[in-house]
Amino acid sequence: MDKKNYREKLISTATRLFAERGLNGVSIRELSTAAGVSISMISYYFEGKEGLYSSVLQEQFSCFEYMATIKERDSGPMDKIEEYIRWSIQRHRDYPFLLRYYTSELTNPTRYFSSIVRPTLEKALHILIDIIKTGIDEKLFRGGLNPEDTALAMAGMVNYYFLSTLATEEFINHSPERDEELIRHYMDIFTRGILS
Amino acid sequence: MDKKNYREKLISTATRLFAERGLNGVSIRELSTAAGVSISMISYYFEGKEGLYSSVLQEQFSCFEYMATIKERDSGPMDKIEEYIRWSIQRHRDYPFLLRYYTSELTNPTRYFSSIVRPTLEKALHILIDIIKTGIDEKLFRGGLNPEDTALAMAGMVNYYFLSTLATEEFINHSPERDEELIRHYMDIFTRGILS
């Protein structure tokens, strides 16, 4: 990244800036200056600002491919759910900007939502839904469950913990040291509920 | 709103447009045209675009005051949790743009985040956390629960259902007719878990 590969330098700078202030909140002037590159390089490599944004989006959402690995894993629904939660939390750690693109595209979709974001999220969610369905078929999970809502509930639990960070960091410790505790805790709530 | 009250007309138009495309995605030119008002009215009433945005934000987040009502209610933790979930879902129905401001401010905070958004969400979350704590004290909920994470899990379940709409509407029915089913279902998952 430091070896004067301007294309990569632009992508990494754009990933941070677009995440922090959105597509319309960053000018290519500022972006190219921050990357230490001439402004014209953006058109040269990406055919303009939007092209750069779509490249960033593509790269950020590529990590969802790992969901296929969970799907193919030779293990039961409970193990797969735990692996999903663990991977999901780790994903937020490894791609600290992904959540911004994720929520920003879901609430203010750009033209790339339908080509990049929706297909990726649909595929991931369908894998989750299938895991829940398998658990119900095997009588491991309750029969009354709606697989779709249940999958959303699980994904929501984990994602919201990170989404809320800025509003809760003063009274909830969000450091990675707590991640294992969080996994245990969310597995517990999700599988057994909160009743004693 | 139609009685030539331009101030209100600007707020309602801005609420929709800022929600759809963000603060930086809408120009005051377009906004004032859509509102059928001269562009100079924005400075006149709100001292500029950002002032208009902050008025919209203030109005959107004012509905969280209802959380105080839940807090004061003379009922047990379980009833309060159900009331929270019911109110939360209804809030998404009544304020369809709120979620956009909510997530946009959490991931790309404007200068109004710390004065308007964070205090509001902090207060609401602390009420939820206290409800969970009461339930634990009364031995109604499990002793091992972390009240903070548990409150976030509950809020996350509900909010994510609406956040995911754009990516899931083709295979999950998000119509209000399902809301009661959703409340029952999320209460079930949250209190009893998914195990049979």
Place this chain on the structure above:
DNA sequence: GTCTATATTGCGATAGAC
């Protein structure tokens, strides 16, 4: 491939007429 310089458009804000 990379830069500087510039063309063109659209932005937010406001002065001043009514």
Place this chain on the structure above:
DNA sequence: GTCTATCGCAATATAGAC
């Protein structure tokens, strides 16, 4: 209170030198 007209600036994109 409301409008039109306009100022000054910043936006994206690109032509052309190296």
